[in-house]
Amino acid sequence: MAELIVQAGWVVTGIKDRDTPVIVENGAVLSRDGVIVAVGPVEEMQRTAPEAELRRYPGHVMLPGFVNSHHHVGLTPLQLGSPDYALELWFASRLPARRLDLTLDTLYSAFEMVASGITTVQHIQGWMAGGFGAIHASATKTLNGYRSLGMRASYCYAVREQNRLVYEADEAFCARLPVDLGEQLAAHLKAQAMPFSDFLRLFDQLREENAGQRLTRIQLAPANLHWCTDEGLVALNEKSRSAGVPMHMHLLETAYQKEYARRRTGKTALRHLHDLGVLGPHMTLGHGVWLNAEDIDIVAQTGTCICHNCSSNFRLRSGLAPLNAWEKKGITVGMGLDEAGINDDRDMLQELRLALRVHRVPGMDDDDVPTPSQVVKMATESGAMTTAFGAEIGRLDPGRFFDASLIDWRRATYPFQDPDIPVLDALVQRAKTECVDAVYIDGELVYAEGRFTRIDRDAVLAEIADVLGRPRSPEEVARRELGRAVFPHVKAFYADYLPAAxxxxxxxxxxxR
Structure with a gap:
């Protein structure tokens, strides 16, 4: 059995409450075969395991590995030519995106995530053409990409049954277009369609293939209310409960989605899901920007989780999620970077600060605004509960996997930090990605002093640059022309969609006033 002791100046094992982290000064974590055995003073850990290898980081803060609870792609939409439109237009603007081998694409964003202290990602894949075989191959490449780097991933393939471009049936929208354009778009959307039974078959097959894997697990993802039928939602919920895996579902990201739910169901999207019986601790709602007060009460009562995607909500004009209201109701809230953070990268340290800052409403009561401990819990323990790993990650407690990041305190706080400011508060508000010195996942050092231990990052980036530096293929050229032609029609569809009030x-x- 491989035993390892990792010592740090401060070991943050978890968060006790919104104001109180649990910190062991001059502490150490003892792990055996990637699982935490004990946490405490380094001398005690050495007495417990005298033969264990000892690694010291005396000037560092050790944190539980961050969990990115909502992620989709490697290279960002902006990199691939799509500006930050409102979400519904953004989908249309992404039709021309270049194609990249999914191993390379997965590694690109995984490099960014791990370098900012993220050890687990909730990867929600979608928008693939070619049917079951091609989608299964794509999923396998993505999973292999994470495992090759040594990163933990909770994977799901998003179920889309309908309304693949706008909030009405594909056939109806294509009929609005000029005949030739409508036929081209219909063929493009049809290539992404897959029988519902194949979505379930894909889940079953991936789950069987991943049985026994330490780093990757499979869960379910009904993509959103407008993308799923009621029958599909109920069937996915039954599969989730029978298989004992969670679900992650985009919901109420925009005001247009709120209006869609009203038109389809005559009630809120959340109330509709509640009436279908699909809510509960096994369900995570991605975004939730347009939940109303009654919706939030239902979320709290059912134990449903939410993933807050702060950067994405700002970039795509989706709105400001009521995080403070969720906190007061005791809702489990994770943290997601979605397609990319505010700087078009995957920097969880910066996302913590963004969530901390933007919800500071006017007033003087500290209980009304987020705290550093609260946002750290969102990005660790709470985020873990939205994944298929659950309570096996997210804290540095005995019995959990040893996933941790070590942040150089001096580099984060140089030239001075008054000691009256608590350690975690200072770290959340000042540490940047370059301060992340080491990342352990499953007890393995996968990132150290700016370099990855398994894969040559520079070589991967050079290969990406070479591939995408070539001219567009004929298929890519045709999709770019299709996207540009369809875009104004998508915009026209939503022109009068929202109510005036x-x-x-x-x-x-x-x-x-």
């Missing part, structure tokens, strides 16, 4: 926001940040 404004809503009442949860946060009052300013006033016109």
């Amino acid at each position: 404004p809503g009442n926001p949860f946060y009052a940040g300013s006033s016109m």
Whole structure:
């Protein structure tokens, strides 16, 4: 059995409450075969395991590995030519995106995630053409990509049954277009279609193939209300419960999705899901920006989780999620970087600060705004509960996998930090990606002093640059022409979609009078 002791100046094992981290000063973690055995003073760990290898980081803070609870792609949409439109237009703008081998694409964003202290990702794949065989091959490449780097991934393939481009049936929207354009778009959308039974077969096959894997697990993803039928949602919920795996579902990301739910069901999207019986601790709602007060009560009562995607909500004009209201209700909230963070990368340290800052509503009561400990819990323990790994990750506690990042305190705080500011508070507000010195996943050192231990990052990036530096293929040229032709029709579809009456926001940040 491989035993390892990793010592640090401060070991943050987890978060006790929104104001209190649990910190062991001059502490150490003892792991055996990648699982934590004990945490405490280094001398005690050495007495427990005298033959264990000892690695010292006396000037570092050790944190549980971060969990990116909502992720989709490697190279970002902006890199591939899609500006930050409103979400519904953004989908259309992404039709021309270049194709890249999924091993390379997966590694690209995995490099960024691990370098910022992320050890586990919730990967939600989708938009693939070619049917079951091609999609299964794509999923396998993605999973192999994470495993080759040594990163942990909770994988799901998003189930889309309908309304693949706008919030109405594919056939109806294509009929709105000029005949030739409608036929081209219909063929493009049909290539992404797959029988519902094949979505379930894909889950079963991937789950069987991943049985016994330490780093990858499979879960389910009903993509969103507008993409799924009621029958599909109920069937996925039954599969989730019988297989004992969680689900992750985009919901109420935009005001347009709120209006779609009203038109389809005559009630809110959340109330509709509740009436279908698909909510509970096994369900995570991605975004949830447009949940109303009653919806939030239902989320809390059912134990349903939410993933907050702060950067994405800002970039795509989706709105400001009511994180403070979720916190007051005791809802389990994870943290997701979605397609990319505010700087078009995957920097969890920066995302922590963004969530910490943007929800600081006017007033003077500290209980009304997020705390550093709260956002760290979102990105660790709470995020873990939205994945198929659950309570096996997210804290540095005995029995959990040893996933941790070590942040150089001096580099983060140089030239000075007053000791009256608590360690975790200072770290959350000041540490940047370059301060992440080491990352352990499953007890293995996968990133150290800016380099990955398994894979040559520079070589992978050079290969990506070479592939995408070539001219577009004829298929890519045709999709670019299709995307540009379809875009104004998508915009016209939504021109009068929203009701005129404004809503009442949860946060009052300013006033016109």
